[in-house]
Amino acid sequence: MLSSPSAKSDLKSHPSAQTQTLCDRLRDSRQLSLKLAAPLSDEDQTVQAMDDASPTKWHLAHTTWFYETFVLKAHLPGYAPYSDDFDYCFNSYYEAKGDRQPRARRGVLTRPPASEVREYRAHVDKALVRLFSEGLAAAASDPVGALIELGINHEQQHQELLLTDILSLFAQNPLRPAYRQPQPRPETFVAADMPLRWVDFAGGIRAVGHEGPGFAYDNEGPRHEALLRPFRLANRCVTNGEWLSFMEDGGYRDPMLWHADGWATVKTQGWQAPGYWQQHEGGWHQMTLEGLLLLDLRAPVSHLSYYEAHAYAQWAGKRLPTEFEWEVASAGYAPGGNDLSANALRPRPADAPEAGRLAQLFGDVWEWTGSAYQAYPGYRPQPGAIGEYNGKFMVSQQVLRGGSCATPGGHIRATYRNFFFPHQRWQFTGLRLAEDLA
Amino acid sequence: MLSSPSAKSDLKSHPSAQTQTLCDRLRDSRQLSLKLAAPLSDEDQTVQAMDDASPTKWHLAHTTWFYETFVLKAHLPGYAPYSDDFDYCFNSYYEAKGDRQPRARRGVLTRPPASEVREYRAHVDKALVRLFSEGLAAAASDPVGALIELGINHEQQHQELLLTDILSLFAQNPLRPAYRQPQPRPETFVAADMPLRWVDFAGGIRAVGHEGPGFAYDNEGPRHEALLRPFRLANRCVTNGEWLSFMEDGGYRDPMLWHADGWATVKTQGWQAPGYWQQHEGGWHQMTLEGLLLLDLRAPVSHLSYYEAHAYAQWAGKRLPTEFEWEVASAGYAPGGNDLSANALRPRPADAPEAGRLAQLFGDVWEWTGSAYQAYPGYRPQPGAIGEYNGKFMVSQQVLRGGSCATPGGHIRATYRNFFFPHQRWQFTGLRLAEDLA
């Protein structure tokens, strides 16, 4: 279904928040989740492949629980919850909302069946529409609308996870199933290699972080000043081909390139290549949402841990950008590119940009930055359960920027801060090099 | 479906090997597996709830792979295997048959889908029929027939596991799903309590183990002489009510009753009651294949580890029977009773037997014996992969006897030796007391 022309154009059409009503955007967002789940059997949707990942069905239900808990129960008079049991089943990590199914045991929930989760979604969707028809919500600027806006963004995050989590499941299956059949690649895929060039940026005091009318997560603010030194960014991400050079030069065997924790992980995990890489019939392949494919040497390398991204930068004699360098550099670029709405479902080789311009800022792969994930000056989590959204993860993780090929269209922005632990690599994660301007 | 009258009578009719052809028995056995899986969704059939348990789908496929591997590939000329991948997916532990999906990762196999596993079964079943129609097999006495007989028995073991494994899955689900709706209990269930009486047995040299024309596993032989001392057996199994007395007397808090390993397990696992027991609305319940039910105090206690069975016997001032005592005592009792064909799906209170007779020998619960699982004198595993069936588990496990409410009709016999590790308790496992005759 995803591969049909109409489905494809559906995924593509992400009119901006400006031109679509909140109610329409909510409806489209709710439909997108079902579209993403459609190629999967109920079995595929139920299993949890690793502790970090969740079943498709759980994503579908949890995003629904989020609306039920934070919007409907609080703001729709007379709302009848679908089931008393679902608080326990589908709460993710909100301590303020009580006990819950342990994260690593989400995959034992063969009941409720996927069909009932779809009914649950319909039940909640119907109630959400009532919020609009009864005038309790209208736009993101009103209090309930703001919660719905948060719900849409929350579900977009889970749409991305739905795809990365199903990939983690299929990658463990000896049959190497494809989420969809491989697509013919568009013209851009056969462009000649784009050489790596550097783009210079001045230093100085720069305002960073979100401020203003559009939606952003609390962790993107407050907007504040940061002091930058002159720097340069590579005009594109590191490619699979370049990564092979790193590997051939012994990158995974030289401890001097690695953080101590990274080297320990290389040893205990036996890492010799990025995630999902397999040597098969003599050549390197990578498990993708289109099954096991021959490695595209010109595409951005993906499924890297922070440890690997850092080691590569050491090897290259460069460094990772800070999150503020990335944010400042992205001024003048509209979000978009190879995100989920482009329907490529994997990183693509970069088109050659104009001189002095950057490619692949948005979409393709999340770019690891050298910045630890911490609170901005003046940050305060929101009160109550909603306040558990971001702040409680602000330790031991690194910031990533720019979104990936699995990030829903319209979800990303220049101030967006994603974060993962340094060893995690089941997301579409890569890197772009930076260096100081002498 | 299982609860329909016809299905029930299907489960009940297990004509003996004498009166049914091998081909008919094969067909019935293959159908029984599908009937047992029928109440389960494809989701239910896919998930693995713990390392010891396997998904229903995997049981359905593995029992089919067994026939394909050991019968069809070897003995049906021109047989076309269903899929080259299934050797990897559905081999259980046969080292001689190559690498396989790791046991603890059987639950990631959302593909092949359950529907394809059913096709796989149909494909193999059709080929098995050809063995008979082409005269390559006729009865258990011919070489190929002997393998089919082994296949039937092998599948019966997995039929029992299918039920205990789905119970282990449902017991972890906060919705407490029922495999089937609770059945009205037959007359025998409301009989008054049966008092515990002792039955005496003489000692002497006795022949034990299997010998003769009927099917038996290799671990049941060779038949040999064993020296017994005079002993007594309780005329029924220990009941839930008696177990409550043990608990109330501090059974789970007194280390002097336990093996050192057992006590350590009590501490690390936090055991305070048998498996699947839950205190709920003020009373003890147990998770069963019919959902969470109030504990039946007169029914045999079930889901015990060997450690618990031993501790109870210590507390009672008695001991567990040896496997040979059990076997000798069972002479004169026909297998049957509350096994799967009785369709109770849980242990039932004992009917009062005649004086000097034993109740509940077969069916209800596997009875832990005090005998370690070891080779009989003169035992030799069969050559080749088939030889991996039993012998390689002959260390660190204890023998259980008699079958349970989940054991398929016709599967059990007096010489049958089941075995589990002393900490395991997800099977229908209980105990019967013994003591020396002074």
Place this chain on the structure above:
Amino acid sequence: MLSSPSAKSDLKSHPSAQTQTLCDRLRDSRQLSLKLAAPLSDEDQTVQAMDDASPTKWHLAHTTWFYETFVLKAHLPGYAPYSDDFDYCFNSYYEAKGDRQPRARRGVLTRPPASEVREYRAHVDKALVRLFSEGLAAAASDPVGALIELGINHEQQHQELLLTDILSLFAQNPLRPAYRQPQPRPETFVAADMPLRWVDFAGGIRAVGHEGPGFAYDNEGPRHEALLRPFRLANRCVTNGEWLSFMEDGGYRDPMLWHADGWATVKTQGWQAPGYWQQHEGGWHQMTLEGLLLLDLRAPVSHLSYYEAHAYAQWAGKRLPTEFEWEVASAGYAPGGNDLSANALRPRPADAPEAGRLAQLFGDVWEWTGSAYQAYPGYRPQPGAIGEYNGKFMVSQQVLRGGSCATPGGHIRATYRNFFFPHQRWQFTGLRLAEDLA
């Protein structure tokens, strides 16, 4: 000190219980522990190298605590315990005697210092002498004497452990320290290879187990009848040279030879040879109490797990003896041989015995039997804490017979049952082959 002629003769002189008073035997036993510890620094005596092993200092203190707890506090009026803290520090596993230092944390007890442990020993020894001088104990036949006899035997067990535990520590040290300097080998060490020959034994009903006036552990009785089939035993243990043949034939690579648990252990532990074997400068060596020595191909192979012993027997087309076969075969052999009093501290090549006679029955290596460690018919543990001595370990372990080069002289006898888990191999453990007599 151990290598001085006088020390050696001290270790050798183990007059039988008949010719020495209990008081003398107690004194000698207490002195032997100190002699065994003498070559070790206080540092060596303090560290715990693995969970299964205990520090020398702990052995010295625990054996003393045993006397204080079970003898002096109960039977010497006015006895003043050395320290209230030592109950916690030096109880091993007696639940009836209260909480204790966790087994795996015995090595953090740098206090009390070794010097104080020696004072503790002197304090207790003095009080023990008072038992005799005050007429409260005289011989093993009186009640207190019986406890002292148990204490002597208990300490002998720890004397053996002291040696095997210090070897486990030194084997982890990159400096490969020697407990003592290598001794010149006596004549018997240069004897020509002794070919393996078989000795036949008749079957029948045989009495096994201990009975009578001498000391034995409770697990050696009651004496009872066992039914044996005709069998043969190898006239000596399997040698290092034979083990090399097993290795060269792929013994550690062929899963068909192993128990399933054993094969899993081979894989997870990376076993490719017996314990303490190292390839060094091109040849196989073994870490011994005399440091890293070139492997003696004619000596009994040692530091085997039960899994390995069983795999070898499979490979050889033989089996392990049962514990009763071993016991019956040992009739007519006096305990002794290469035990601790011989002061070799490692297994020695066998001297050629007369035809029809067995070598190496006692001493050299503990011989794994095919018998699980279980209670004899009619066995009852003693009441109270003393009853925790043996019975609570009667699950999941295998019986070994015959003692080793580290077993104190006079400690072993034909009915003696040692037991270890099938994966353990830090003791001097080997095997002797058996087979059925057709």
Place this chain on the structure above:
Amino acid sequence: MLSSPSAKSDLKSHPSAQTQTLCDRLRDSRQLSLKLAAPLSDEDQTVQAMDDASPTKWHLAHTTWFYETFVLKAHLPGYAPYSDDFDYCFNSYYEAKGDRQPRARRGVLTRPPASEVREYRAHVDKALVRLFSEGLAAAASDPVGALIELGINHEQQHQELLLTDILSLFAQNPLRPAYRQPQPRPETFVAADMPLRWVDFAGGIRAVGHEGPGFAYDNEGPRHEALLRPFRLANRCVTNGEWLSFMEDGGYRDPMLWHADGWATVKTQGWQAPGYWQQHEGGWHQMTLEGLLLLDLRAPVSHLSYYEAHAYAQWAGKRLPTEFEWEVASAGYAPGGNDLSANALRPRPADAPEAGRLAQLFGDVWEWTGSAYQAYPGYRPQPGAIGEYNGKFMVSQQVLRGGSCATPGGHIRATYRNFFFPHQRWQFTGLRLAEDLA
């Protein structure tokens, strides 16, 4: 020895680098390690109480190996290494220097004995003196002198660890040994409580990091500009008494105060109080280097993880300072205070400072900051093994500032960056509150 007046004055006298020759400072530093070890038996010096800690003996040897490896082998012609084996035994984590004893197995090294480690120290000390007498080193400004300066600072770090590691060992001992007898407390200890007051600081661009002639680690530079917002710091650290209020208010039971990882740690570790706190005879005590002492409510709380420090700040409605706030605020304060040279060996209540002044900046407890440990702009590790000193740990850890009661005199400075993982709390670690200036 440490408690004797002269030893005490020895610990106190730490003339600055300006007034003492490098050679004298080296000698004093080497002697200090031996003085710190002097109250400990060889047994105490050998054992490793947990993976994070190292034995005293290992610290003594490793600091010596550091000189041998990086100074003597490279720069003293004809230097004869003490032992070829010590590279393996006493390398800590320098991958460039080859394989080494695994960190968690440092405690099995009962050999070499402590006495030999002392000889090793003497051997190396003698050779170090030769560097000076032969004119190969003179001052920290020459190349070899710079390495010696690094060696002194390296050894100072291990002097602090020696104390915190021995405390971790003694805290596990049921005898609760004291490193030294409790000292009479000086006048300052009986001062009245010092109320918490705030000190304001302006924002702006401020230079941070080390630059100039004195010694600093590579991770303290390059000096660079940082942008600060106006802020306030508490004039002293949080006290034990304040921490008790947090505990009594349910601090360890309210997940909303904690990072998600912190809350998980509280649950799995069962934390209910800071490290080494024990309830004893009705009151809170803490295990210290002077044994188990009643908690001093006015002293800074110590043995906190970062998670705890953060949770407290959340509870107090404040935050932790950033490392740059701390550094800027410390301008105008000379290092010193209650560090090791004060010989208190534990945090002391603050003296009341002048208005607008900060107490306890240096010494007492390391203060957790809200800053992740990362490279400063322009940071490059030194080439070679020395470059492994700091850079490879720049992930997942938090910066601490100011030194503790166990930090050797003269070791700390305003730019000094210590770092630990957020769960670690065996060091003397506490916190000081901060907040934004509106």
